[in-house]
Amino acid sequence: xxxxxxxxxKNTFRLVVxxxxxxxxxxxxxxxxxxxxxxxxxxxxxxxxxDVAKGMVRMSCGISVCExxxxxxxxxxxxxxxxxxASYRGHLQNRILxxxxxxxxxxxxxxxxxxxxxxxxxxxxxxxxxxxxxxxATCLRHLRTLSVMLQEAVYRQLIPQNPARxxxxxxxxxxxxxxxxxxxxxxxxxxxxxxxxxxxxxVLTAMLVGLxxxxxxxxxWSAVDWDKRTVTVRQSAQILxxxxxxxxxxxxxxxxxxxCRRTNI
Numbered sequence: 001x002x003x004x005x006x007x008x009x010k011n012t013f014r015l016v017v018x019x020x021x022x023x024x025x026x027x028x029x030x031x032x033x034x035x036x037x038x039x040x041x042x043x044x045x046x047x048x049x050x051d052v053a054k055g056m057v058r059m060s061c062g063i064s065v066c067e068x069x070x071x072x073x074x075x076x077x078x079x080x081x082x083x084x085x086a087s088y089r090g091h092l093q094n095r096i097l098x099x100x101x102x103x104x105x106x107x108x109x110x111x112x113x114x115x116x117x118x119x120x121x122x123x124x125x126x127x128x129x130x131x132x133x134x135x136x137a138t139c140l141r142h143l144r145t146l147s148v149m150l151q152e153a154v155y156r157q158l159i160p161q162n163p164a165r166x167x168x169x170x171x172x173x174x175x176x177x178x179x180x181x182x183x184x185x186x187x188x189x190x191x192x193x194x195x196x197x198x199x200x201x202x203v204l205t206a207m208l209v210g211l212x213x214x215x216x217x218x219x220x221w222s223a224v225d226w227d228k229r230t231v232t233v234r235q236s237a238q239i240l241x242x243x244x245x246x247x248x249x250x251x252x253x254x255x256x257x258x259x260c261r262r263t264n265i
Contacts, residue, residue, distance in 0.1 A: 002017070002018045003015065003016055003017040003018065003045050003048065003049050004016050004045075005038075005041050005042065005045055008033070011035055011036060011037065012033065012034070012035055013033070013034045013035075013036075013038070013041040013044075014031055014032075014033060014034075015031065015032045015033070015034055015041065015044060015045045015048050016029055016030070016031050017029070017030045017031075017045070017048055017049045017052045017057075018030075019052055030048070030052050030057050032044075032048050032057075055160075056160045056161070057160060062104075063104070063105050063158075064101060064102060064103065064104055064105060065096075065097070065100050065101050065102070065103050065104075065105050065108055066097050066101030066102065067105075068105050068149070068153055068158065069092050069096070069097060069101065069149060072149050072152055072153075073085065073088060073089055073092065075152075076088060087141075087145075088145050088148075088149075091141065091142050091145040091146075092145065092149075095116075095120065095142055096116070096142060096145065096146055099116045099119065100112060100113070100116055100146075105153060105158060105159060106158070106159050108150070108159075108163050109163055110163045110164075110166040110167050112163075113143070113146065113163060113164055113167045114167055117139055117142075117143065117167070117170060120134050120138075120139050120142065121133065121134060121139060121170070135172075135173070136170040136171050136172040136173060137172045137173075139170040140169055140170045140172055143164060143167065143169060143170065146164050147162060147164035147165060150162045150163065150164050151164075151165075180207075185207065188203070188207070189204075192204070202216050202217075205219075209231070211233065212236070214236035214237050215233050215235075215236050217236075217237040218233075218234075218235040218236045218237035219231065219233070
């Protein structure tokens with residue numbers, strides 16, 4: 001591919017590589033700024049031409065990170081579980097877009113993301129007032145949301161590569177799992193006796209059968225087979241903001257006869 005160098009100032013050059021013609025017969029030009037001497041600019045031009053030939057350079061997509069985020073989150077509402085979408089939306093609105101939303105999508109670099117993560121790790125960065133610092137796990141979740149969003153932009157050829165994948169993941173401190181011992185289980189069952197029956201049933205089911213919270217909330221009487229002493233898990237319920245209850249279908253999972261017998265079903 002042909003290319004040329006334009007001197008823009010002291011030790012500043014504009015690299016121009018021709019990419020053929022578009023559908024309207026207009027010449028396509030890819031440009032890149034180089035800082036250094038003339039010899040270095042020539043080497044950079046050769047490397048730039050190779051990148052263009054390999055398809056690693058795209059024309060400016062003309063949209064910001066914020067604009068792409070609005071498009072992307074709208075797409076996810078049709079594909080993912082409501083709670084997942086709500087989590088993505090919270091990450092974007094609360095932190096990612098205020099920090100990075102103004103940057104053109106194709107100009108977003110790993111250094112921008114690194115700066116964003118460093119800001120999150122500063123004291124006083126929490127929005128809820130609970131403590132001074134944000135956990136590494138929370139920082140990692142924000143990075144993953146950003147990476148998923150940017151990877152979709154790569155698939156749609158809006159950007160050549162995902163800058164979030166060049167960022168070192170925040171370190172997460174592993175916490176020791178906490179669980180009830182035999183004494184704690186007995187105390188819990190004793191305390192449940194004074195609670196309404198619906199709550200006793202939910203807690204005992206979680207404790208003895210091992211269902212997830214959403215699966216328990218999603219249970220209906222039609223899922224119980226009194227003769228076979230089984231419970232079939234068909235759906236999971238998610239409670240979102242504004243008390244919205246959303247039920248999601250799941251592959252049928254039958255809780256065994258023995259488990260149901262232990263819970264006096």
